[in-house]
Amino acid sequence: MARIVFSAPPVDSEQTRSFRTHASYIRAFRELALGESTLSLEDAVAGLHASATPFLFTPDGAARACDRGQLMACLRRAWATARLLEHTHALAEDSEIIRLANSWGAVQTYYVLYGAAQALMVAEGGTRPQSHEPTKRRYVDLWTSRSLQIAPWTLAATSPGSRLADGDGILGGPGRALDFDLHPWVAWQGEQAWDIAAKALRSTRQLLVDDRLANKRREKLAAKKKQWRVDQEVRMASGRKPAVEPKTVRLTVAEREAATSAVRPATMADYLYRLRVKANYEDVTVFSDGPSSDHEATEVGADLVALASATLLVHELRIAAIIGMNDLVKAMDAVLLHASGGSTGGLAYRRDLHARLS
Numbered sequence: 001m002a003r004i005v006f007s008a009p010p011v012d013s014e015q016t017r018s019f020r021t022h023a024s025y026i027r028a029f030r031e032l033a034l035g036e037s038t039l040s041l042e043d044a045v046a047g048l049h050a051s052a053t054p055f056l057f058t059p060d061g062a063a064r065a066c067d068r069g070q071l072m073a074c075l076r077r078a079w080a081t082a083r084l085l086e087h088t089h090a091l092a093e094d095s096e097i098i099r100l101a102n103s104w105g106a107v108q109t110y111y112v113l114y115g116a117a118q119a120l121m122v123a124e125g126g127t128r129p130q131s132h133e134p135t136k137r138r139y140v141d142l143w144t145s146r147s148l149q150i151a152p153w154t155l156a157a158t159s160p161g162s163r164l165a166d167g168d169g170i171l172g173g174p175g176r177a178l179d180f181d182l183h184p185w186v187a188w189q190g191e192q193a194w195d196i197a198a199k200a201l202r203s204t205r206q207l208l209v210d211d212r213l214a215n216k217r218r219e220k221l222a223a224k225k226k227q228w229r230v231d232q233e234v235r236m237a238s239g240r241k242p243a244v245e246p247k248t249v250r251l252t253v254a255e256r257e258a259a260t261s262a263v264r265p266a267t268m269a270d271y272l273y274r275l276r277v278k279a280n281y282e283d284v285t286v287f288s289d290g291p292s293s294d295h296e297a298t299e300v301g302a303d304l305v306a307l308a309s310a311t312l313l314v315h316e317l318r319i320a321a322i323i324g325m326n327d328l329v330k331a332m333d334a335v336l337l338h339a340s341g342g343s344t345g346g347l348a349y350r351r352d353l354h355a356r357l358s
Contacts (some may be wrong), residue, residue, distance in 0.1 A: 013289070013290075015283065015285050015286050015289040015290040016289075016290050016291075016292060018278075018283065018286045018290060019286050019290025019291055019296075019300075020184070020185050020290070022275060022278075023296065023299070023300045023303075024184035024185065024188070024196055025184060025196060025197070025199075025200035025271065026275075026300060026303045027193075027196075027299075027300075027303050028152075028193040028194075028196035028197040028200065029152045029197055029200070029268055029271070029307055030303040030306050030310075031193040032151040032152040032155070032193050032194065032197055033048065033152055033153075033307060033310040033311070034047070034048055034306055034310050035047065036189070036190070037303075037306075041302075041305070041306050041309065041346075044306065044310075045306075045309055045310065045349060045350065045353070046353060048310055048313060049313060049317075049350070049353045049354075052150060052313070052314055052317060053357065055148060055150060056150070056314060056317035056318045056321065057317045057318075057320055057321050057325070057357060058321050059320075059324070059325075060321070064123075064125060064322050064323075065125065066122055066124070066125050066323070070122050070128055071119050071122040071123050071319070071323070072119075074115050074116075074118045074119035074122060074128060075116070075119045075316075075319070075331060076331075076335060077111075077115040078111070078112050078113075078114075078115030078119065078312060078315075079332075079335055079347055080335075081108050081111045081112050081115060081308075082108075082112045082309065082312055082347070083339070083347060084108060085105055085108040085109065085112065085305055085308055086305055086308075086309075086346060088101045088104065089105065089301045089302065089304070092301070093298055093301065093302075096294060098294060098297045098301055099287055099288040099289075099291060099294070099297045100287075100288055101301060102287040102288075102297055102300055102301050102304070103279045103280075103284060103286075103287040103288060104279075105287075105300075105301055105304045105305075106272075106275045106276060106278075106279040106280075106304065107279055107280050108304075108308070109272055109275075109304045109307060109308045110269075110272040110273055110275065110276040111276075112308040112311055112312060113268070113269055113272055113308075113311050114132070114269075116311055116312050116315035116316075117138075117139050117142060117269065117315065118135060119315065119319060120142060120315050120318055121135075121138055121142060123318075123319045123323060124322065126138075132273060135269070136267070136269045136270055139267055139269040140156065140264055140265050140267060143267065144156040144172060144265055144267055149172050150314065151194070152197055152268050153267075153268060153311070153314055154171070154172040155170070155171070155172045155173065155197060155201065155267070155268065156170070156171040156172060156201060156265035156266060156267045157170055157171075157201035157204070157205040157265060157266045158170075158171055158205070158264070158265035159260060159261045159263070162261075162265075166178075168180065168198075168202075169202070170198050170202075171265055173194065173198060174191065174194045178194060178195050178198045179192070180195070180198070180199055182196065182199070184196055184199065184200075200271050201266050201267070201268070201270070202266075204266045204270050204271045204274050205263065205265070205266035205270070207274065208263050208264075208266060208270070209259075209260050209263050212259050212263050213251065213256065213259055216251055217249055217250075217251060220249045220255075221246065221247075221248065221249045224246045224249055225245065225246055228243065228246055231243060287300070305346075308346075309346035309350070312347075313350055313353075316328060316354065317354075320354065320357070325354055325355075325357050325358040326358045328354060329351060329354055329355050329358050332350075332351040332354070333351065335347065336348055336351065
């Protein structure tokens with residue numbers, strides 16, 4: 001059985017620790033999507049297509065009205081980004097530049113999901129969100145808030161006690177208690193992908209919670225200062241000694257609980273956005289300096305490619321159920337017709353899988 005094993009790095013740097021953690025998270029999402037990496041990517045994608053089709057490709061009669069131009073523009077962006085990811089990984093796979101390629105690969109994987117999710121939102125008759133937060137927020141409704149379970153897309157972390165969540169606040173989980181003490185660096189395998197992926201989502205939601213609590217403290221401090229200024233005018237008018245301007249505030253337990261429970265569920269869209277920000281802004285060296293070997297870097301690149309392809313496939317199936325499989329295949333053919341170079345990556349393979357349903 002395949003296992004994820006990270007060799008001990010020569011120097012336990014901050015970049016190495018961060019890389020090993022995120023490499024494990026990425027592998028967990030990839031395994032929930034496509035199973036353990038014992039099959040070729042094409043065989044794994046074919047298996048996902050066969051298992052997901054009965055749940056996702058359920059046409060409900062005549063094609064629904066939507067902005068086809070906007071829909072296809074979103075899909076083409078997602079397909080083009082995935083193709084760049086695939087080609088870059090293929091070209092860099094056996095060279096030292098795979099580390100640099102993965103920095104962009106993390107960003108590209110997020111944008112594949114971003115474009116595919118927006119395409120599905122438009123297909124369902126909505127408007128395309130204009131920024132990241134509305135897209136991630138609507139992604140929750142797109143996948144998690146439905147009577148559908150297909151991990152990792154429907155997996156989410158929310159507040160314990162939330163409706164439909166388990167006792168640990170996990171939506172769409174495996175129906176068992178999850179081990180949040182399982183360290184992402186250990187040689188986990190099989191069903192433990194659920195534990196690692198849930199840990200990734202839980203830590204991602206905690207970042208959202210921390211941001212909300214910080215905002216609430218700023219709001220409370222601003223209100224306190226406003227009241228202080230009013231009080232100062234009264235004190236000065238009465239000749240009393242000025243009070244010290246407040247510099248900090250603390251939230252009450254009730255305020256903290258209310259703010260925390262109001263934070264929406266965190267999904268894989270949030271995790272990939274977190275990875276995008278980390279790789280592109282916060283720590284641009286995590287993928288270049290973090291791996292202890294080029295082999296580790298290559299494995300992460302392959303997992304990103306696989307996760308992007310799987311993400312496109314499930315969105316394509318749901319879109320085809322709305323607009324018709326023939327129209328989706330025609331759109332894929334139009335892109336493939338003008339594709340330069342000899343390789344067309346996952347798009348051509350998924351097109352052939354979809355064509356069998358048309």
